[in-house]
Amino acid sequence: xxxxxxxxxxxxxxxxxxxxxxxxxSFKERPASLPVYYGTASxxxxxxxxxxxxxxxxxxxxxxxxxxxxxxxxxxSFISWSMMTPGFRSQKCVERIMRCxxxxxxxxxxxxxxxxxxxLFFETIRFFNVISLKEFLWGxxxxxxxxxxxxxxVEDYGLYGAVPxxxxxxxxxxxxxxxxxxxxxxxxxxTREYAKxxxxxxxxxIIEILAGIPTIVYxxxxxxxxxxxxxxxxxxxxxxxxxxxxxxxGIVMGLMIIPYIxxxxxxxxxxxxxxLRDHSLALGATPSETIKKVVIPAAFPGIMTxxxxxxxxxxxxxxxxxxxxxxxxxxxxxxxxxVTTITVQIVSLLTGDQEFNSPKTLSAFALGMALFxxxxxxxFISLCIARKYHEKxxx
Numbered sequence: 001x002x003x004x005x006x007x008x009x010x011x012x013x014x015x016x017x018x019x020x021x022x023x024x025x026s027f028k029e030r031p032a033s034l035p036v037y038y039g040t041a042s043x044x045x046x047x048x049x050x051x052x053x054x055x056x057x058x059x060x061x062x063x064x065x066x067x068x069x070x071x072x073x074x075x076x077s078f079i080s081w082s083m084m085t086p087g088f089r090s091q092k093c094v095e096r097i098m099r100c101x102x103x104x105x106x107x108x109x110x111x112x113x114x115x116x117x118x119x120l121f122f123e124t125i126r127f128f129n130v131i132s133l134k135e136f137l138w139g140x141x142x143x144x145x146x147x148x149x150x151x152x153x154v155e156d157y158g159l160y161g162a163v164p165x166x167x168x169x170x171x172x173x174x175x176x177x178x179x180x181x182x183x184x185x186x187x188x189x190x191t192r193e194y195a196k197x198x199x200x201x202x203x204x205x206i207i208e209i210l211a212g213i214p215t216i217v218y219x220x221x222x223x224x225x226x227x228x229x230x231x232x233x234x235x236x237x238x239x240x241x242x243x244x245x246x247x248x249x250g251i252v253m254g255l256m257i258i259p260y261i262x263x264x265x266x267x268x269x270x271x272x273x274x275x276l277r278d279h280s281l282a283l284g285a286t287p288s289e290t291i292k293k294v295v296i297p298a299a300f301p302g303i304m305t306x307x308x309x310x311x312x313x314x315x316x317x318x319x320x321x322x323x324x325x326x327x328x329x330x331x332x333x334x335x336x337x338x339v340t341t342i343t344v345q346i347v348s349l350l351t352g353d354q355e356f357n358s359p360k361t362l363s364a365f366a367l368g369m370a371l372f373x374x375x376x377x378x379x380f381i382s383l384c385i386a387r388k389y390h391e392k393x394x395x
Contacts, residue, residue, distance in 0.1 A: 005066040009050060009073060016042040016077040020084050033091035041090040042080045044097055049076030120372060123365035130359045131160045136366060139163060142329035144349065144360040160363055162370065164329035168246065168339030172321065173314040175250025175335060176257060180310060183254075184261025185303070191262075192269040193291055204266070211259035219323030222252040227324070239336065244326040247335040253320060257310045264309065268302025269295060301386035308382040312375045318343045342367050 021039030024031050031038070053072035057065045084090070128136070139161015187207060191200045227248045234241035241247070272295050280290040296303070326338035327348060349364040 002066070005070060008070050012070070012073050012077055013043050013046050016046040016080065019081050023081065023084050024090075027086045029086040031086045032089045037090040037094050038084050038088070040094050041088075041097075042077065042084065044094065045080040046073055046077040049073050117372070120365055120369045123362055124369045127359060127362035127366045130362070131366075136160055136162050136363075140331050142345070144363055160359070160366075162342075162367065164331040165340060165342050165345055165367065166370075167331060167333065168325070168329070169315055169341040169343075171246045171333060171335060171339055172250045172253060172325070172341060173311060175247060176253035176314045177307075177311060179251060179254030180257045180261055180314075181307060184258045184306075184310070185265055187258070187262040188265035188269055189291060189296075192266050193287070193295070204263075207262055208259050210256065211263070213256075215256065215317065215319040216323065218252050218256050219320045222248055222320065222324040226252055234336070241336045242326075242338040244324060244338040245336050246325070246339045249321055249324045250335065252324065253314055253317060256317075256320065257313050260310045260313060261306050264306030265299070265303045268299040268306065271302065272298045301388075304385045305382045308378045312378050315374055315378075316343065316371060318347060322347050342371050346371075 017039035020042035021035045024035035024038035050073045053069050140163050141159040141161045142164050143159040230241050230248050280294045321341045321344050326340050329340050346364045346367050
């Protein structure tokens with residue numbers, strides 16, 4: 001029945017457009033706007049009346065809303081149709097409405113961002129009212145599952161030193177970028193500067209398919225293929241490698257973020273003016289020297305943005321590390337050992353029935369705030385670099 005009512009509303013909006021459009025085409029005088037704007041203005045008016053009537057009926061508590069909404073919308077469509085005269089500047093009206101709509105969409109995104117920040121902030125403050133900031137930032141033991149009483153024997157707490165989580169996240173990110181950065185950049189340089197059009201059209205879609213693979217598939221790939229392969233290699237050379245080693249997770253994550261670097265770097269290289277290449281070649285530089293000394297420096301802002309976005313993606317990755325990384329916090333810089341990450345612990349802390357007043361659950365918000373600040377810092381650095389080199393190369 002609800003679907004029937006929505007179909008009726010769609011028919012009313014369509015009729016409002018068609019009748020006003022037809023009426024504008026039938027004017028004996030020259031209309032102030034094109035007929036399509038008359039139809040669009042009438043449809044927008046009908047839609048607005050439907051939204052307003054729904055809001056009023058919702059506040060009034062009436063249960064059968066849809067018949068009343070259809071009646072109000074039909075009446076509003078008739079009134080808007082009757083108001084369509086040759087002197088009505090429907091184009092200006094439609095443009096104002098669209099400007100307001102686009103502005104509302106922009107402010108909505110800002111509002112959502114601010115709401116998320118405030119949610120994280122207030123929950124983080126609640127956590128730091130119980131656990132000290134010094135312990136969280138500099139503590140080397142993380143185990144929210146255990147309990148011990150504080151010095152006043154008031155409440156039970158876990159261990160919330162986040163240093164092992166930070167080091168584990170950064171270790172996996174560094175391994176991933178060691179693989180993804182040169183590979184993605186070399187792919188971009190080859191496809192943009194050396195490959196023929198036919199080869200480029202073949203390679204680029206294949207590489208970009210990697211970006212569309214769900215991260216859970218990468219997690220299966222890490223568990224089924226990469227981890228056993230690393231363990232087998234370690235046994236052959238006499239080195240013990242953990243089944244959830246940072247090296248294995250970092251390798252798969254590096255493969256996952258290659259498309260981000262290659263695609264964005266390719267676009268950055270493509271945005272460099274062909275005149276710069278031609279001038280360099282005309283002065284006697286070889287193609288490789290032109291790429292090294294002209295193209296890459298000119299495209300450096302875009303390349304740096306691609307790198308930092310890939311770093312943010314690696315730091316914030318969830319499903320892959322949940323499946324392949326360890327759950328136990330281990331403070332180590334050895335890539336052959338098991339480590340955990342910030343996102344793994346957030347998922348672990350917020351999975352299942354949790355009491356949101358406990359330090360254990362509130363610590364997830366503190367980790368979320370730390371993750372947010374890390375990505376915010378990376379984006380700020382990217383923006384500063386882009387502005388600096390855009391001014392330098394005037395591109």
